[in-house]
Amino acid sequence: MTLTVIGAGYVGLVTAAVFSELGNKVFCLDIDHQKIAGLKRGKVPFFEPSLAEYVKRNIAQKRLYFTTSYKESVPKSQIVIICVGTPPAKNGEADLSYLFSAVEETAKVILRYTLITIKSTIPIGFEQDLAARVKKYAKSNFEFASVPEFLREGTAIQDSLHPDRIVIGTKSPKAQKMLLELHAPIDGKRIICDIRSAQLIKYASNAFLATKVSFANAIATLCEKMAADVTKVMEGVGADRRIGTNYLSPGVGYGGSCLPKDVLAFIALATHFDYEFELLRAVDAVNTGQIESFVNKVKSQLGTLKGRKIAVLGLAFKPNTDDMRDAPSVKIINHLLALGAKVTAYDPQAMENAKKIIPQISYAKDVYDAMRGQDVLLIVTEWPQFSEMDLKQARTLLKNPIIIDGRNLLDPQIVKSHGISYVGIGR
Numbered sequence: 001m002t003l004t005v006i007g008a009g010y011v012g013l014v015t016a017a018v019f020s021e022l023g024n025k026v027f028c029l030d031i032d033h034q035k036i037a038g039l040k041r042g043k044v045p046f047f048e049p050s051l052a053e054y055v056k057r058n059i060a061q062k063r064l065y066f067t068t069s070y071k072e073s074v075p076k077s078q079i080v081i082i083c084v085g086t087p088p089a090k091n092g093e094a095d096l097s098y099l100f101s102a103v104e105e106t107a108k109v110i111l112r113y114t115l116i117t118i119k120s121t122i123p124i125g126f127e128q129d130l131a132a133r134v135k136k137y138a139k140s141n142f143e144f145a146s147v148p149e150f151l152r153e154g155t156a157i158q159d160s161l162h163p164d165r166i167v168i169g170t171k172s173p174k175a176q177k178m179l180l181e182l183h184a185p186i187d188g189k190r191i192i193c194d195i196r197s198a199q200l201i202k203y204a205s206n207a208f209l210a211t212k213v214s215f216a217n218a219i220a221t222l223c224e225k226m227a228a229d230v231t232k233v234m235e236g237v238g239a240d241r242r243i244g245t246n247y248l249s250p251g252v253g254y255g256g257s258c259l260p261k262d263v264l265a266f267i268a269l270a271t272h273f274d275y276e277f278e279l280l281r282a283v284d285a286v287n288t289g290q291i292e293s294f295v296n297k298v299k300s301q302l303g304t305l306k307g308r309k310i311a312v313l314g315l316a317f318k319p320n321t322d323d324m325r326d327a328p329s330v331k332i333i334n335h336l337l338a339l340g341a342k343v344t345a346y347d348p349q350a351m352e353n354a355k356k357i358i359p360q361i362s363y364a365k366d367v368y369d370a371m372r373g374q375d376v377l378l379i380v381t382e383w384p385q386f387s388e389m390d391l392k393q394a395r396t397l398l399k400n401p402i403i404i405d406g407r408n409l410l411d412p413q414i415v416k417s418h419g420i421s422y423v424g425i426g427r
């Protein structure tokens with residue numbers, strides 16, 4: 001098949017790379033000229049394991065093309081897959097301006113039946129609005145479908161090739177058949193449904209994952225009050241197959257470009273449909289509270305933070321990505337700076353992106369450079385290499401041998417055996 005994937009971000013570029021790898025001819029379109037110029041040379045604009053190899057291989061095989069032109073790509077495509085961002089607007093609702101623009105630009109150039117498939121996470125009930133926008137311009141027949149994306153940054157290629165499920169929301173058997181054919185080489189359970197249900201599956205899934213994280217954080221808070229160990233409690237809870245272990249790790253809270261924004265958008269969306277989503281409001285409140293609770297742990301170790309030197313390990317919202325969108329590290333660091341602390345940070349991948357958001361801190365060249373002469377060491381992202389740090393060296397380099405582990409990455413007994421005080425979350 002010939003496809004146009006609109007938006008060369010985390011979702012769009014991975015989608016384009018994977019569908020071209022599977023033998024389709026794919027145009028990947030973005031309005032960002034600089035990004036497209038780089039991609040034409042095989043330069044991937046963000047860190048995602050294996051993605052650069054997929055991109056380079058498929059450019060060389062003449063299956064993957066990059067463009068900024070709708071006219072050059074859309075008329076040749078049977079399916080257009082829209083993967084533009086839907087960031088939060090000020091009121092928490094999803095900002096759909098990129099989506100509207102992508103849909104209208106597509107409509108202006110379609111010359112034959114085109115299946116416009118939305119992968120971006122968008123609120124339920126927009127298909128009529130979108131159809132009206134396309135009808136205004138389109139000279140040909142078109143149809144909308146929804147195939148929400150569930151990939152995780154850091155394992156995006158594997159998640160796309162081996163998803164748990166592929167949700168296909170359509171209005172017609174023709175659209176359903178086209179999408180089943182496109183996804184045929186990919187394994188995973190097929191969930192065939194209407195467009196609204198498909199969109200709701202995406203919001204409900206992210207809301208449930210956020211609920212699991214906040215639940216674990218609430219239990220962690222109780223563990224601290226009850227002198228229990230949350231890592232053992234959650235190991236025991238997650239061992240029940242009805243519950244499962246994923247997303248039950250307490251910490252500084254969920255972040256990233258999806259969970260926080262989708263929870264807020266879902267609350268706003270529910271209100272439009274006359275439902276007060278109080279459960280999700282509580283999930284959001286627990287998540288926000290984790291930041292303050294973590295900063296309070298720093299205060300209780302150091303007293304006043306004015307002039308104190310603090311090392312922060314980990315800036316990305318999770319390991320194996322350089323994505324800083326809604327990363328808890330930013331909120332934590334801004335809090336520490338507001339209290340007069342001096343921060344030195346290190347992250348294996350995200351420092352270039354972090355410098356654009358928090359330029360006022362120092363950036364270290366490695367883990368040990370970050371901790372030299374510091375009053376405390378904070379772990380904010382669970383990069384695996386942090387768990388391998390040489391604690392003997394940490395003991396000598398830190399001015400005050402204290403580690404506050406916001407991800408429960410280290411073993412408290414081992415840290416303490418090196419003469420370093422350890423504070424975790426709920427243990």
Ligand SMILES: NC(=O)c1ccc[n+]([C@@H]2O[C@H](COP(=O)([O-])OP(=O)(O)OC[C@H]3O[C@@H](n4cnc5c(N)ncnc54)[C@H](O)[C@@H]3O)[C@@H](O)[C@H]2O)c1
Pocket residue numbers: 006007008009010011012029030031032035083084085086098099101102119120121122149150151152153257258
């Ligand atoms: N990042 C994730 O892990 C993830 C996972 C599942 C779902 N999603 C959803 O997928 C969507 C995309 O997310 P993302 O993280 O890939 O976003 P992103 O910000 O990384 O990428 C969006 C891209 O779209 C481009 N763009 C904007 N308007 C355009 C237009 N009119 N025409 C062409 N290109 C345009 C931007 O330049 C950008 O490169 C969102 O709705 C998000 O909620 C994201």
